[in-house]
Structures are given as structure tokens and as C-alpha cells.
Amino acid sequence: MKSKSIEDRIALNNGIEIPQFGLGVFLAKDGKEVYKAVAHALQAGYRLIDTAAIYKNEPSVGKAIRESNIAREDIFLTTKLWNSRQGDYKQVAKGFNDSLQRLGLEYVDLYLVHWAVKGKYEDSWKAMEELYLEGKIKSIGVSNFQVHHLESILEKSQIVPAVNQVELHPFLQQRQLLNFCNQHHILVEAWRPILKGEADKVAELVEIGKKYNKSGVQVTLRWNLQSGIITIPKSVNPDRITHNADLFDFELSHEDMDIISSLNQDKRFGPDPDNFDF
Numbered sequence: 662m663k664s665k666s667i668e669d670r671i672a673l674n675n676g677i678e679i680p681q682f683g684l685g686v687f688l689a690k691d692g693k694e695v696y697k698a699v700a701h702a703l704q705a706g707y708r709l710i711d712t713a714a715i716y717k718n719e720p721s722v723g724k725a726i727r728e729s730n731i732a733r734e735d736i737f738l739t740t741k742l743w744n745s746r747q748g749d750y751k752q753v754a755k756g757f758n759d760s761l762q763r764l765g766l767e768y769v770d771l772y773l774v775h776w777a778v779k780g781k782y783e784d785s786w787k788a789m790e791e792l793y794l795e796g797k798i799k800s801i802g803v804s805n806f807q808v809h810h811l812e813s814i815l816e817k818s819q820i821v822p823a824v825n826q827v828e829l830h831p832f833l834q835q836r837q838l839l840n841f842c843n844q845h846h847i848l849v850e851a852w853r854p855i856l857k858g859e860a861d862k863v864a865e866l867v868e869i870g871k872k873y874n875k876s877g878v879q880v881t882l883r884w885n886l887q888s889g890i891i892t893i894p895k896s897v898n899p900d901r902i903t904h905n906a907d908l909f910d911f912e913l914s915h916e917d918m919d920i921i922s923s924l925n926q927d928k929r930f931g932p933d934p935d936n937f938d939f
């Protein structure tokens with residue numbers, strides 16, 4: 662069975678390994694809320710944590726990691742460069758160093774350009790390459806990049822992004838982007854993977870779940886894992902954090918994988934990466 666354990670890792674294009682399953686912390690409040698969520702997740706076996714400068718919770722995410730009694734090298738931490746810090750090296754380095762300081766950690770495992778800001782994202786990527794070559798970041802990647810954004814940076818730079826983190830769930834399966842990323846050894850990571858919990862209201866997913874004694878949320882996350890995608894459902898609720906990780910004792914059949922594939926509607930719930938204004 663593929664994806665046997667919560668600690669299963671996949672190699673990025675630079676040889677560094679990333680856990681395939683983790684915790685997202687968008688909208689988790691800095692302080693007790695996010696601290697407890699990260700601490701509980703780490704206790705439950707999660708080893709990948711996904712934050713961002715704009716989530717404004719890096720201080721407590723870092724604190725929970727530092728106080729976890731888990732070796733730093735066993736935890737994979739992602740954070741992201743916010744749009745207001747995009748542009749030349751000076752800007753990007755400031756964004757990165759501020760994040761590192763807020764986290765109170767020596768390094769981050771993955772640093773992502775959060776959105777492809779028009780007129781700036783190519784320079785931001787060049788700056789990310791410089792930071793990476795200086796050894797301050799283990800891996801660099803992007804988020805919300807469409808094929809044309811990726812083509813543009815691949816043409817102008819030397820380092821291929823390790824990851825592209827994008828909105829991806831049964832209603833937005835991103836097949837063209839996935840194919841492109843696969844061809845270029847860019848791992849795809851799914852955000853909003855459980856439709857903000859609404860996966861439990863999708864009849865087809867709930868129906869499939871009954872066969873395995875699993876919820877629609879768990880079916881959706883298992884579909885991510887079996888598709889070779891990294892997935893980072895968010896929760897600050899201990900029971901849901903545990904429930905969302907209970908994915909490693911079943912395998913969806915080919916038929917059920919096909920049913921989920923047929924749910925695609927190319928429907929976004931978040932902003933369109935070609936038309937956002939922030």
C-alpha cells in the first residue's frame with residue numbers, strides 16, 4: 662500500500678525529503694490557538710507544518726516547534742514570502758530574515774513565493790535563488806503559479822522550484838498544471854484540500870467513505886496521497902487534527918479514485934492567480 666505512514670516523505674528535486682501530509686495554519690490565531698494546534702499535531706505524528714508571513718502566526722508556530730522535544734531536523738517547516746516584500750534581493754532577504762526571526766529558528770525547510778505578483782515575481786525568484794545558494798533555506802518553491810508563470814521563471818533562472826502550492830481539491834483538480842509540474846519535477850502541494858471541511862457534505866465522497874468506514878474529509882485527503890500530492894489540511898481542533906491524519910490504514914480502489922476524478926468542475930473557491938489584487 663502506498664502512503665503507509667504519516668511520516669512518509671517524498672524527495673524534492675534537490676534531494677531533500679518532504680512529508681507528504683501536514684498541518685496548515687491559515688487563520689489560526691497567533692498565541693495559544695496556533696501553539697496548541699501545532700503542539701497537538703506534532704504529538705499526533707504530523708511532521709510538516711505550513712505557515713506564511715501573512716498568517717501572522719509565525720512566532721507561536723516557531724515556539725511550538727522549539728518546545729516540542731522533537732529534533733528540528735525531523736520537522737519540515739514551510740513559510741512564505743508575502744507580496745509586499747516581492748521584488749529585488751534586498752526586499753526578499755528582508756522578508757525572509759524577518760520570518761526567520763519571528764519563528765526563532767535557524768532555518769526553514771521550504772520558502773515559497775506566495776503569489777506571482779505581476780512585474781515582480783521573476784525578480785523575486787532570482788532573489789530566492791540567491792538566498793538558497795547562500796544556504797539559508799533548505800528548498801525554495803512557489804505558490805499559486807500557473808503554467809505561464811512557471812514557464813517564465815524556468816526560462817530566466819537556474820533553479821527549478823521544488824514545490825508549487827496551489828488550490829487543489831476534487832472540484833479543482835488542476836490536471837494541466839499537474840502534468841506540467843510532473844514533467845519539470847516540481848511537486849504539487851494542495852491548499853484548501855478539504856474544501857474548508859465541506860468535503861463531508863459532498864455526497865459522492867461520503868458514499869465512498871462508507872465503504873472504508875471513513876469520512877468525506879478522509880477520503881479526499883487519501884485521494885491526495887494516492888495521487889502523489891502533498892496535502893496540508895488546517896485545523897485548530899485537536900479531535901479534527903487527529904481525525905484528519907487517520908488516513909494510513911486504508912487504500913482507495915481504482916474505481917473510487919476514478920469517481921473522485923470525475924468530480925472535477927475547474928471550480929475555484931479562492932482567488933484566481935491571474936486576477937488577484939493584494
Ligand SMILES: NC(=O)c1ccc[n+]([C@@H]2O[C@H](COP(=O)([O-])OP(=O)(O)OC[C@H]3O[C@@H](n4cnc5c(N)ncnc54)[C@H](OP(=O)(O)O)[C@@H]3O)[C@@H](O)[C@H]2O)c1
Nearest residue numbers: 685686687711804852853854855856857858894895896897
Ligand atoms: N498558498 C496559498 O495561497 C494558500 C491559500 C490558502 C491556504 N493555504 C494553506 O493550506 C492550508 C489548508 O487550506 P485551508 O485552511 O484554506 O482550508 P482546508 O484545510 O480545506 O479547511 C480548513 C477548514 O476546515 C475545518 N476543518 C478541518 N478539519 C475538519 C474536519 N475534519 N471536519 C470539518 N471541518 C474541518 C477547519 O476548522 P477548524 O480549524 O475549526 O477545525 C477550517 O475551517 C492552510 O491552512 C494554509 O496553510 C495556502
